[in-house]
Amino acid sequence: MLIEHEANIRGRDFFVGDIHGQHRLLQEAMRRVGLDPATDRLFSVGDLIDRGTDSLVCLxxxxxPWFHAVRGNHEELARSALREGEDSTAWALxxxxxxxxxxxxxxxxxxxxLDxxxxHLPHAREIAIAGKRVGMVHAEPPADWSRLADADPETxxxxxxxxxxxxxxxxxxxxAVVVGHTIVERPLTLGNVHYIDTGxxxxxxxxxxxxxxLLG
Known part of the structure; x- marks a missing residue:
């Protein structure tokens, strides 16, 4: 359900929104910030696949070792479809x-x-950043992060x-919590929840x- 990460004392940490097979955009974004996989970490809110031509590469x-994602609904769609087969409702979905x-x-x-x-795709991650505890899930966090173990995985x-x-x-x-899933015109913060899927x-x-x- 949850993987915890200690503070990165060697480099920087970044968050990235739903990638959806857009490997070229990801590479361009990494170059812009000078992300160094040897020292920096990239935390992904999930949905690595679907709707993009480079889905397998992104998956x-x-x-x-430098890329840390949570499970998105599109990874779940793929898992169900491949388990149930090409004639199933899950495949059609x-x-x-x-x-x-x-x-x-x-x-x-x-x-x-995918297997x-x-x-490497838990439902949640928690990262120590600048003395703060930052949670990450794909879509919607529980009202109380300490009750994460009781949360409905589907939610x-x-x-x-x-x-x-x-x-x-x-x-x-x-x-704070960082999420994706719902497309926003630009990154949006509601309370302490940061929405970063910009489609x-x-x-x-x-x-x-x-x-x-992101954390200001």
Whole structure:
């Protein structure tokens, strides 16, 4: 459910929004900030795949030592589809939501890379940054971070209730939380929750931000 990260004493930390197979945009964003994989860390809010042509490459990032993602709803769509097969409702749902790239990459190869990636994709991460505790989930955090173990995994991966009601109530038990899932025109903060999915697959704008800048 949760992986915890100690402070990075060797370099910087960055957060990136939903990548959705946009590997070129990711590389460009990393070059702009001079991200050094030898010392810096990149924390991804999930949805590495679907709707983009380089989904397999982006999915393989999950096993890189400098790249730390959480599980998104599109990883869950793919997992269900590959488990239930091409004649299933789950497969049809994945195709509707951008899974067509599997035909180019090959089902066997996608299954292999996804199985490996899921080993590195918890539902939540907690990172020590500048003396603060920062949580990260794909979609919606619990009201109290200390109750994360009791949270519904589906809400963590699919939920939108907080942003739909523009809830500015801070998540208790943590200094800040970073999420993606819901496309915003520009990064948005409600309470202590930072929304950073700026719709790379449709806007061409992938948000990649220094953690210290995000936290002000």
């Amino acid at each position: 393989s990032l999950a096993s890189r 994945w195709m509707i939501n951008g899974g067509g790239w599997v035909a180019r990459s090959g089902v066997g190869e996608v299954r292999k890379i 490996e990636a899921l080993r 963590l991966v699919w939920g939108r209730a907080r942003i739909q009601r523009r809830d500015e109530t801070p998540v208790a038990g943590v200094d 790379a697959f449709c806007t061409g704008h992938l948000t990649l931000v220094d953690a210290r800048e």
